[in-house]
Ligand SMILES: Cc1cc2nc3c(=O)[nH]c(=O)nc-3n(C[C@H](O)[C@H](O)[C@H](O)COP(=O)(O)OP(=O)(O)OC[C@H]3O[C@@H](n4cnc5c(N)ncnc54)[C@H](O)[C@@H]3O)c2cc1C
């Protein structure tokens with residue numbers, strides 16, 4: 403690990419200016435991903451700008467009925483927030499299904515969104531990886547691919563985005579508030595992360611020096627009954643093989659609206675727009691739920707070693723929807 | 734590069750000059766001789782380095798010491814008072830909650846932090862609706878303590894010890 407300078411930022415504009423001016427500077431949140439990457443040699447910053455003290459760290463209701471989550475809020479505090487638990491349970495569940503009690507106490511909302519893939523080849527600097535070293539090749543093909551993508555991948559990269567929280571935020575139509583050198587802008591959560599294409603080194607649409615300051619959730623009454631279901635290799639403290647965040651608006655036996663996102667299947671949280679379209683206006687029979695899942699996974703392209711994932715994703719999606727429908731019916 | 738910081742560790746204040754690359758775990762063990770937090774993996778994957786930072790359990794291996802400037806750190810050494818073990822420590826002794834003991838200081842700090850979280854009404858992923866007030870049954874203990882691995886597999890007695898500690902602290 404090379405030496406670096408550490409600074410506690412006093413204000414957002416100053417932090418942004420400092421990092422934007424130095425290509426090797428990085429923001430530091432809880433450090434649970436970045437400090438790991440320093441040790442692994444994946445990053446080599448000359449300056450860390452600690453933003454944990456300057457970022458807002460609470461949940462505030464907004465005048466339009468939505469809520470604003472401070473980017474400095476720790477994952478455990480967000481999961482335990484009474485408003486989030488009541489109005490957006492899928493978000494609490496997603497957070498609580500991730501990492502461990504200790505890690506969630508340190509991890510921040512902003513850092514969680516920008517955590518990097520857990521692809522073992524990305525994390526091993528002795529291996530070729532287009533995401534870590536553009537043009538060096540992808541070692542995952544023909545390798546260990548249990549955690550790799552089946553949707554939207556490219557020949558250059560089949561890594562997945564590992565965040566559980568981000569999957570819930572995508573389903574909830576969240577907006578990410580970003581401060582850059584030319585002021586504040588808003589990015590739809592579903593647009594924040596990119597598909598790999600021929601530039602897998604870019605996880606997101608953000609520019610160097612962009613600081614995430616908040617995440618906003620819209621008013622979404624039916625999200626009060628929403629769920630996160632995560633399938634993994636052990637019961638806890640493990641990343642998702644596949645996960646589903648979903649909310650369903652059911653009235654008079656018809657699905658009015660559905661919000662669904664999948665985790666563990668793509669380079670970004672995968673918003674299941676095809677499944678949503680299938681469900682809109684339909685009666686929630688086992689057949690419709692299955693058809694919706696089939697529609698979403700129709701384009702799934704597993705690679706050697708993760709052939710089980712399309713079926714797993716389909717079944718997990720159906721099971722999650724079935725649970726939600728059941729919950730709505732017995733309400 | 735170096736930085737001057739102050740850590741309050743187990744009630745005692747330590748002014749320190751640290752290399753910015755130093756983790757809290759290494760500062761405690763190698764600079765201050767506070768060796769109860771253990772280095773199991775150094776990557777956040779085992780929980781052996783768990784300490785209480787400003788009252789909350791965290792992994793000492795993934796936080797930089799400079800980022801802890803001005804903070805209060807409590808390790809397993811600092812839990813008890815006046816020669817008395819903390820109730821969680823006592824429960825681990827009474828219920829044989831360890832074999833080799835390597836994971837134990839982390840388990841104990843984690844349990845202390847976890848019991849506070851339950852008392853504060855924090856939910857978990859053990860299956861109860863997140864909006865409900867938590868009740869700490871064995872499934873909850875397992876889920877909430879999943880960030881602490883035990884290479885000896887003393888889990889059965891760790892669960893018993895934590896359950897017993899909860900009873901005492903009530
Ligand atoms: C063993 C282990 C298991 C885990 N399991 C899971 C899991 O099951 N599910 C899951 O979702 N996650 C899991 N995680 C990952 C964990 O959730 C992330 O490490 C954490 O959320 C990152 O947040 P942080 O604040 O610590 O980020 P940091 O490590 O501080 O930063 C991460 C990145 O974000 C940048 N950054 C930080 N804050 C901002 C900001 N406000 N604006 C712009 N850039 C910023 C940093 O420069 C860095 O590039 C696990 C981690 C470990 C170590």
Ligand code: FES
Pocket residue numbers: 771772773774775776777778779780781782783792793794795
């Ligand atoms: S040493 Fe910190 S989690 Fe393993």
Ligand code: FES
Pocket residue numbers: 830831832833834835836837882883884885886887
């Ligand atoms: S008692 Fe040996 S590792 Fe837990």
